[in-house]
Amino acid sequence: MNLAYDHKAFYDEVFDETGQPRPHYRALVRRFTDLSEEDMNERGRLRDESFATLGITFTLANDLERPFPLDLIPRIIPAREWARLERGLVQRVRALNAFVDDVYNERHALHDGIVPWSLVLSAKGYRRPMAGYSPPSGVWAHVAGIDLVRDENGEYCVLEDNLRVPSGVSYVLENRGAMSRVFPRLFSDGYRVRSVDTYPTALRRALASISPRGITDPTVVVLTPGIFNSAYFEHAFLARQMGVELVEGRDLVVLDHSLFMHTTHGLQRVDVIYRRIDDEFVDSVVFRHDSMLGVPGLLSAVRAGNVTMANAIGTGVADDKAIYPFVPALIRYYLGEQPILKNVTTYLLENQEERDTALKRMDQLVVKAVGEAGGYGMLIGPRATEKEIVDFRKRVQQDPRNYIAQEVVKLSRAPVYNEGRVYPAHVDLRPFVVTGAHGSFVLSGGLTRVALVEGSLVVNSSQGGGSKDTWVLEK
């Protein structure tokens, strides 16, 4: 296999400016160069078969289950590079947790003018019923997925924070499993790759540490919307790996401000609930009345301190895209530290001055609706038609609070293998940060998502994205 291609124009993960493999990729490139096309295809078949048999799939809207697409060429992050990222991620999550706690309690950052009141109170993820609530150890976002991209100089920037129900971690573990089956020798070829399978233990420890009654062995459950949810595979995976019960709303009942589950031997108390359901659906008494997925009265049990929910309700206020531009300032404000990871340059369209500039330059910017996720509700200026731009401009003018604009990041690229061809594709990285009473754990690496459609910038699996096994090297 020849991995070389025109690597200019973007930062390339594998090759440097002269076309030579970067030092940490040398052995890997050598190994892949030795593989024939038939060999690669054979391994591809092995991978697909293994995913299908294991049932590692995700479900598209109105579609059947599909195997999660895993590219055969891994991504490698050297130890020193990762150490810096890890510090930056923990720093950011600490500040974000401090911010959420502040928003629902004293509101120092608002009084001190760090973030405008109007933005916080109008954020879609702001939950007024949580005002005055203090979760155990002050942790709100127990599981955070921070999306990173690399710009044309290879510098990592945060593209967005996911503090509500970030998903994808099961694919990190399953990808590693599949790669070691498909390329057994790669892992003994001089690379020392950090393990990823400590994640479930770390998550379980963090969840146990936030038990409301201070008991050492609390009953922890994972709450799923059910088998028809696209991430059901992951919910079952995490419950199984942690050795805890996977529950649905109909298994639970709140009595006297405490949470119980229906077992074959009657009701059993639940202490910690790792929920994979959006805020709006968790409690039909307080939020959406038509929700059948949650548990009526759950919020009262949380507020009474009889059950802890992870992530807490209301964390969405901090991952709102309009709050995002303020995160570096929040890091300075709460921690008194300089941000280690930088943001992508972002314009708040609610601000008249920034809006006027941005509206003129829409063909050069990415415009995103603040409440959307998964690559929906987004305009990529340089790729958009004249009509799309005019449409989007109208939408922005009608509801400026609902949009932000960002400079186009020239996402880094890495080679992917697809049907006999190697070509460069854009990648991002979603590391996972788990926080409990005893601090944060960062999963080594995370989910590298790749835009498999050549030239595309959208890496979301719902829109044709795939993934790569991500190696963090030991020193």
Place this chain on the structure above:
Amino acid sequence: MAVILLMLARIAENIYWLGRYIERVDDTLRLLEVQEETASEADARPWSDVFQVSGVDHQGKRRGDVIEVLVRGDGSHSLRTCVRMARENARVVRDRLTLEVWTAINGFYLGLERRAPRADLGTPDILYDWIRERCDLIWGTIDNTLVRDEGWAWLSVGRQIERTNMAARTLLVMMGGLIEPDERTMHNWLTLLRFVSGSHAFRRVSSGTPRATDIIAFVMRSPVFPRSLAYSVKEAHAALKAAGHQETRAARRLMRLHAELDFLNPSQVTARPDTLLKQLLRGLDAVHSDLQEEIFGLEPVLMSREYNSAL
């Protein structure tokens, strides 16, 4: 780390149905195989008997109809549907199953969906052998890898109740027209034994010339034959006890059914097999309702289908 002692009622129900569906595939397959082997013999059972045992309401009487509906098709009574339902239930309880059990079930589903629609009607035994191996693989991995906790007990409850149900229905249909046990019909009684996979076991435990009453006593209440009605009812009771539910109405009812079978007089059976077997089937239905009301609770889960009780 804490051992999980309690089980969600909903999960128990899914596991119970998982057990039932895999057993149903196993039993339906036996039915098809024996019918295939014996169809060319004199006094062969009509193919429509297979429909009747499976609870299929279908006018077809030919072999092709049966294979089309039960094997190649994906209607509500087909093997494919049973396997798909087993897999759906397994997906729901995926966190309770070992990787080995899950891949065995998922591989069964994926493989059958590939093979069944293209199966050769002329020589279905290639497919049947494969299905047999898959069923054995699933039970084998369950036996070898699952923790003996309440979940395992529920698999067993489902399996034994389904087995009793299928065996009783098979006897009910296949004994039709065999009321007079004498020399001339002996061959048919031996065929009946084959339909409940009991030929080998019967030869092991009986001596001399077999009599019809011996065969009836054997399939109804043999304490050593794992497919006799009394045996599987007893196993269902034991499993329910292992799940910690010996004090329930369902458990007491199973005990009573077992006692009734155990005290059965074979000549009574030949005199009125319909009444007895129908009584047993009604008893099993009642056990199922008891489980639903006392233990599973709530509304029934999606992943189940009772037989139509048109028999």
